[in-house]
Amino acid sequence: MRNKITIIAGFRMEIKISGHNYQYDVSGMSLLFFPGEPVCFKTHPRGALRLSSRVVNTTRGLYARATFWMEESVYRAEKKMQNYTREEMLAAVKHTIYRVFSRATGILPPWGILTGIKPTGIYQRLLAEKGALETRRILLKEYLMRPEKIPLLHQICRVMETVQTDCSKEASLYISIPFCPSRCSYCSFISVAAERCNHLMELYLEKLCGEIHEKCRVLNENGLSVRAVYIGGGTPGILSPQQIEKLLSVIRSELKAPLREFTFELGRPDTVTEEKLRLLKSFGVSRICINTQTTNDRVLEQIGRKHTRAQYLHAVSLTRKMNFDSINTDLIAGLPGEDEASFARSLEDVLKAGADNITIHTLSIKRSSRLHETPDYFDPRNDHVQRMLDRAYERLLRLGFIPYYMYRQKKTVSNGENVGFARPETICLYNLYMMEDLHTVAACGAGASTKIISGESGRIERIINVKYPFEYIGEYEKVRHNTHLLEQKLKERT
Numbered sequence: 172m173r174n175k176i177t178i179i180a181g182f183r184m185e186i187k188i189s190g191h192n193y194q195y196d197v198s199g200m201s202l203l204f205f206p207g208e209p210v211c212f213k214t215h216p217r218g219a220l221r222l223s224s225r226v227v228n229t230t231r232g233l234y235a236r237a238t239f240w241m242e243e244s245v246y247r248a249e250k251k252m253q254n255y256t257r258e259e260m261l262a263a264v265k266h267t268i269y270r271v272f273s274r275a276t277g278i279l280p281p282w283g284i285l286t287g288i289k290p291t292g293i294y295q296r297l298l299a300e301k302g303a304l305e306t307r308r309i310l311l312k313e314y315l316m317r318p319e320k321i322p323l324l325h326q327i328c329r330v331m332e333t334v335q336t337d338c339s340k341e342a343s344l345y346i347s348i349p350f351c352p353s354r355c356s357y358c359s360f361i362s363v364a365a366e367r368c369n370h371l372m373e374l375y376l377e378k379l380c381g382e383i384h385e386k387c388r389v390l391n392e393n394g395l396s397v398r399a400v401y402i403g404g405g406t407p408g409i410l411s412p413q414q415i416e417k418l419l420s421v422i423r424s425e426l427k428a429p430l431r432e433f434t435f436e437l438g439r440p441d442t443v444t445e446e447k448l449r450l451l452k453s454f455g456v457s458r459i460c461i462n463t464q465t466t467n468d469r470v471l472e473q474i475g476r477k478h479t480r481a482q483y484l485h486a487v488s489l490t491r492k493m494n495f496d497s498i499n500t501d502l503i504a505g506l507p508g509e510d511e512a513s514f515a516r517s518l519e520d521v522l523k524a525g526a527d528n529i530t531i532h533t534l535s536i537k538r539s540s541r542l543h544e545t546p547d548y549f550d551p552r553n554d555h556v557q558r559m560l561d562r563a564y565e566r567l568l569r570l571g572f573i574p575y576y577m578y579r580q581k582k583t584v585s586n587g588e589n590v591g592f593a594r595p596e597t598i599c600l601y602n603l604y605m606m607e608d609l610h611t612v613a614a615c616g617a618g619a620s621t622k623i624i625s626g627e628s629g630r631i632e633r634i635i636n637v638k639y640p641f642e643y644i645g646e647y648e649k650v651r652h653n654t655h656l657l658e659q660k661l662k663e664r665t
């Protein structure tokens with residue numbers, strides 16, 4: 172089986188669809204099983220990998236059918252529809268594709284036919300409409316999910332229900348610092364390595380402070396109080412103490428209501444100093460993120476993160492002495508050179524260091540990352556990453572950590588997910604406000620995405636800033652335009 176995939180690597184997946192128009196979802200299914208193979212839709216596919224997905228109306232009823240050709244073998248599946256709803260048709264189309272791909276490759280993706288980023292939304296809706304037993308049946312039999320994922324969904328949804336916010340009165344503020352000390356090999360973010368653009372940072376900060384001032388004015392004038400602030404990156408810890416002071420002074424002067432939470436993502440451990448921590452504490456920062464991703468020094472070097480395990484442990488120990496409300500650390504399962512034992516050791520290090528929040532990511536390899544050139548990562552049968560996740564979840568649950576938010580990304584190794592765990596009473600509110608679209612998030616900086624949530628209609632609108640720091644500085648009128656758009660949309664909302 173393994174050889175088959177290797178032999179066909181480099182071929183395109185050619186797809187013909189008829190009787191439905193779920194191109195996007197069909198592409199998503201193809202990426203689950205063949206993440207390295209580009210997809211193209213054709214009227215007459217002829218390649219070594221080709222799929223036909225169709226919906227046909229017969230005298231016996233409406234059917235979804237899939238036929239998949241892989242080299243000399245042909246795989247077929249069909250599913251009859253009962254209710255003829257769009258939702259049922261989409262599920263049936265994905266179901267048949269899952270079956271032919273799964274038979275051909277032996278792969279059983281952990282989330283079955285669910286390709287979206289938020290399976291929690293589907294779980295909540297099913298639970299409300301169908302009850303627990305029927306929801307479980309649908310997830311296992313219709314969506315073909317692995318059973319071990321259901322308790323995870325259930326626990327996360329229970330935590331989500333406890334978080335309250337009045338979306339007509341409250342908002343969050345996100346601030347992007349897209350600079351890093353060096354570029355990690357797996358990074359697909361817009362962040363730029365500081366050595367190449369140190370000169371940009373001062374100019375960037377100048378413009379950023381202006382945008383924060385304007386966005387906060389718009390929120391205040393429209394009756395929205397900022398209740399959570401998140402300064403993320405990139406690596407915000409790269410800012411000098413003077414730059415941090417300038418940024419936090421501007422933020423503080425704009426806030427009109429007490430914050431529930433103030434997160435500063437220092438990021439790389441080698442940027443953490445006592446002076447910066449004191450400063451953050453004096454401005455009321457409550458949550459610090461120090462992200463090591465792994466504590467295996469060999470892996471850290473291999474992925475281009477210029478810090479060590481010792482620096483991580485020292486950074487967390489310094490931070491703990493300052494009594495912030497919580498410390499978060501991100502880990503990534505599936506990094507090159509990291510096996511199950513090494514990942515388990517990383518988790519133990521993070522636990523011993525004393526992180527209150529531990530976010531377990533699965534390595535995702537986007538086109539713009541250097542790792543994208545390594546095709547081995549695209550084999551979704553690398554099940555060892557699922558085992559890393561399962562063992563980590565088990566360990567964290569046993570220690571009393573609670574899973575409280577989750578999202579999925581495309582092109583993750585082993586089709587894994589990202590899950591935030593927290594000790595009780597330390598869940599990150601911003602993550603929930605933002606991920607679950609609970610209220611408006613005004614986002615400032617390059618690449619930042621503002622989300623406007625309209626309470627009653629539940630409508631979500633996005634306004635995205637220019638991508639790169641040099642554009643942000645050079646084309647600041649576009650940022651002003653976005654702030655104006657935010658103002659208009661908030662006015663329309665009321």
Ligand code: SF4
Nearest residue numbers: 351354355358362405
């Ligand atoms: S620290 Fe994060 S944002 Fe910066 S290069 Fe590494 S992965 Fe990208």
